[in-house]
Amino acid sequence: MPSKDSLNCRRSLEISGQTYHYFSLPEASKSLGDISRLPLSLKVLLENLLRWEDGTTVQAEDCQAIADWLQRRCSDHEIGYRPARVLMQDFTGVPAIVDLAAMRDAMAKAGADPQRINPLTPVDLVIDHSVMVDRFADPSAFADNVAIEMQRNAERYAFLRWGQQAFANFRVVPPGTGICHQVNLEYLAQVVWTREEEGLTYAYPDTLVGTDSHTTMVNGLGVLGWGVGGIEAEAAMLGQPVSMLIPEVVGFRLTGQLREGVTATDLVLTVTQQLRKHGVVGKFVEFYGPGLDSLPLADRATIANMAPEYGATCGFFPVDQITLDYLRLSGRDEQRIALVEAYCKAQGLWRDATAPEPLFSEALRLELDSVQPSLAGPKRPQDRVSLPDIGGNFDLLLETSGRIRQAESAFPVAGEDFALKHGSVVIAAITSCTNTSNPSVLMAAGLVAKKAVERGLQRKPWVKSSLAPGSKVVTDYLDKAGLTPYLNSLGFNLVGYGCTTCIGNSGPLDEPIGQAIIDNDLIVSSVLSGNRNFEGRVHPMVKANWLASPPLVVAFALAGTTRIDMTQEPLGFDPQGQPVFLRDLWPSNAEVASAVSAVDGAMFRKQYADVFSGDAHWQSMPVSGGATYQWAADSTYVQNPPYFTEIGQPAREPTDILGARILALFGDSITTDHISPAGNIKASSPAGLYLQSLGVPPQDFNSYGSRRGNHEVMMRGTFANIRIKNEMLGGEEGGNTLLQPGGEKLSIYDAAMRYQTQGTPLVVIAGQEYGTGSSRDWAAKGTTLLGIKAVIAESYERIHRSNLIGMGVLALQFVEGQNRHSLGLSGRETLNIRGLSAHLEPHQQLTVEVLREDGTQSNFPVLCRIDTANEARFFMAGGILHFVLRELLAH
Structure with missing residues (x-):
């Protein structure tokens, strides 16, 4: 200190x-x-x-x-x-540790001690993003999926095992344990952290940054934390402060309590819609008001977890008696609980209903009893749809897609006695994101399953169903409540403890199902209890994706379609031919509360007693030692990235960007999934062709997320999302562009490589909310490796803007009232960006000169979105990691 x-x-x-x-x-x-x-x-x-x-x-x-x-x-x-600690998951954690290993190599080549590259801040990495739903609806699904996961990811996991022994202050939670944000909530978080220094014990608030955007879940516990890119996280690990402006804080006042039959998922979708509409990007949201008295900790965590979806840096809940009750329930030490209470009261960090309410930058309010059963979709989490309206919403989607004439047609599936239609639910996933931290909605799902089985219902045969909890505690309490057999009976067998469907690891659809979708150009649905439903994320064949509570996931698996009003139409018919409605299956609040009473502290203590040890697969994995990593030239998973090849040379001063070409012209809401996909690698894509050239067959591609330790794969995957639309190609989907001059159609990767051989700098042009979604550092790393020097957008999501600067890419913003349309940009222009120098200031105005094909010239101003003096220093050093490395080499 x-x-x-x-x-x-x-x-x-x-x-x-x-x-x-x-x-x-x-x-x-x-x-x-x-x-x-x-x-x-x-x-x-x-x-x-x-x-x-x-x-x-x-x-x-x-x-x-x-x-x-x-x-x-x-x-x-x-x-x-300076946060107290850093949290990582494996998709973003592997490339972060790759970067640290590369920095150690750079230190060694410069004649310095490589072990000076070492976390100074405690780091926990939870392996949770790699398990896929290859097997489902079978008692052996969990064991089979774990075995496949370990085989697929052996190189990555061996690398993490090396990191576990090579770096100090670095712990790894092995696969098959749970998701990082739920392990954080249930075990890692302490609310008040302690540290020994010079013989004294210091107490201070538990704070963190995480490379998973859903780090924010822990704000429900009164722990301040948010997602950052791996680049920022690495800097924080190495002792660098997180540079930030003191944020605006939007107060969100809750009153009343939820009505009978309304879930925490319905609440969070309502909150997300309201906050996204209001606009809270870059701001803290803090919840307050008497409604907190009736809001369990798990519901608070559910709301906090969706902060990235409503756009806020975090959604913070203060510490109160409900916090202490949860700490006790989850098996925390009594001394720690006593410290949390005493410290928070002494510091004025305790929620006291008798004290004056805090003052906020702005304040919103919500009456909890106004919340209605809801879903969100078909492609954005803020697009809430009330349950009765889901069928009509889907019909509107069909109409806008030009498919209304065949909307009532049914297409037979080869070899099966059923037919698919538009709106058929082909994936129903209780997946481990927001909702599996919440016993009430999981017990409700189990109770719906129980009543459905007792009425003789089954899921429809075209539905791929799965249960992927965020913690082993979940399966313990479902077992204890006697609900597991009913979920199994409907095909919701345990498939793994990991992010699965929400991250795109939904696995393959049965081949006849997939073929029917392709042959008939069907718009089919997924229903999942996750956070995200962006285009192309859940499954490449599924265009309509709906977020819903776990009990509704079960209900839609029974119905088999999203073209239904569940408040009026039956989910199915019992053996006597009688209709069975949702209201017949939905449990009362009292039934849910009775089931939740099965949860106890012994479950948490048992499951977290030896959390860092792992199973036999993990423990038997070979580890190669040493302070520096022994890179394998033939590895397709882990390679030494080229970021630091010039680190021995002085940093280059920023200069004007001249003769730049526009690589892509994008519209609004381009997500980090669009920029750097996490899921399926298409065989015909640049990344797929590259892997095949190395002898990797398509069935062994794994996912983009699992290959983030290999820059050769990831730079080829940048802008390769199958749903991305480059306006230079008139709205065509897929990661292609037109090479200028001449207009030759190429993949974005191939065009970028062609431009690089010519020495041509590149620019990307975009609309509003560029970079929404996950804290995905590869969205920035891939951008810089393609040779993109600047992005010009109407607005940015916080994390991606910061990541671009952290990788040395200039983030620029159109001034108010201007955009690609008003300026008539087509993508065929040549651009010069003027005003860059060694004296670059935050929010400086720069000038973009435009040279058009017909020889005419014009210019327009842009705002430099380097927001702080520290960011300016990082940018001028070539990026934040370059800055840290140069500082270490200089001292």
Whole structure:
């Protein structure tokens, strides 16, 4: 703790004979001014600054700036924030550890000690994104999928095993344990963290950044954390502060309580729609009000987990008695629970219903009893649809897709006694994202299954069903409640503990199903209890994807179609021919509560007793030792990336970008899934052709996400999403472009390589909300490896903008009222970007000169979206990791 403690606020607490030292917010307020009504999330940031004040990265005026935030309830002051820890999952964690290994190589080649590249901040990596639903609806599905996962990912897992022993402060939670955000909620998070230093025990708020965007789930526990790109996470691991502006905080006041039959999923979809409509990108959201009294911790976690979907940095819930009850239920140590209560009360971080409510930049409100059963889709999580309207919504989708004339046709499936139609549900997945942290919705799913089986119903035969919980605790309590046999009977057998369908690891559809979809150009549906339903994400053949609560997932598996009003139409018929409606199967709140009472602390203590050891597969995996990694030239999973080849040379000063060509022209809401897909690798794509050239057959491609340790695959996969639309090709789907001049049609990768041989810099043009979705560092890494020097968009999602800067790509924004349409950009122009220099300032205005095919010229201004002085330093060094490496080599 390097604090100068210029405000003289260091104090101590004694709990059960143990003394804890801390930096007191009430004491600091004697110098800073009254902070009692500061949002609690900003109080956490203030404590962080008090503790890290060193006169350089954190100064006394930074602390004062947070106190002064109350005057305008916004700030343009930049701070350096240091989280207590870093959380990773394997899709983003593997490339992060690859980068650290590459940095060690660069240190060694420069004659420095490679072991200086080492996490200074504790890091936990949870392997949860690699299991696929290859086997389903079978008692052996879990064992089979685990075996396939271990075989497919042996190279990656061996690499992580090396990292586990090579790096200090680095722990790995092996596969088959759970998803990172649920393991974090149930075990890793402490709410109040402690650290020994110079013989003293310090207590401070548990904070983190994570390479999984759903790091935000833990905000439901009162732990401040959010997703960052792997690039930022690596810098934080290496001791660099996270550069950020003091955020605006939007208050979200909850009152009342949910009505009978309404789930936490219905609530979070309502919240997501409301916040996305309001606009909270780059802001904190903090929940408050009397409605919190009736909101269980699991419901809070469900809402916090969807912060990336409503666009906020985080959705924060304060610590209160419900927090303590959850810590006790999940098996946390009683001393820790006592510390959490005493510390939060001493610091003014405890939710007290009698105290004045905090003051916010803006405030929204929601009456909980107004929430209705809902889904979201067919391709964005903020597009909420009330349950009765889902059928009509799908018919509208058909009409806008030009398929209304064949909407009532049914297409037979070869060798089967059923037929597929538009709207048929081909995937029904209780998948481990938002909802599997929540016993109430999982028990409700089990109860719906029980009643369905008792009425003689079965899922429709064309539905691929799966259960992928986020924690082993889930299967324990479903077993204890006696609901597992009923879920199994409907085909919701355990398939794995991992992200599966929500991340695109839904596995293959049965071949006759897939062929019928292709042959008849069907728009079929998936229904999943996840967070995301972006185009091309869940499954390449499934164009309509709907987010729903676990009990509704079961109901749609029974119905087999999304062209239904479940409030009026039957899900099926019992053996006597009587219709069975959703209302006949839906459990009462009392039934759900009775089932939830089966959850107890012993389950958590048992499942997390030896969480880092792994099973026999993991323990028997060979590990090659050494401070530096022994790269295998023939590996198709892990390769030494080329980022640091020039690190021994001085950093190049930014200069104007001249003679640039437009690689792609995109519309609104281009997600990180569009830019860097996580799922299926198409055999005919550049990445697929590359793998086949190395002797890898298509059945062994695995996924883009699993190959993120290999830059050769990932740069070929950049902009390769099958649903992406480059406007240069008139709305055609797929990752292609037109090479200029001349207009030759090529894949974006092939065109970028052709431009590179010519020495031509590249630019991407886009609309609003560029880079929404996952905290995917490869969306920025792939961009830079293709030779793209700048992106010009109407607006950015927070994480992707930061990642672009962190990889040395210039993020530019059209000024208000201008865009690609108003400027008449077609993609055939040549661009010069003027105003770049060694004195580049945050939010500086630059000029883009446009040379058109007919020889005419024009120009337009753009805003440089380098937002902080630290980001400017990172950009000028070539990126954040280059900055860190150069600093280490210089000292």
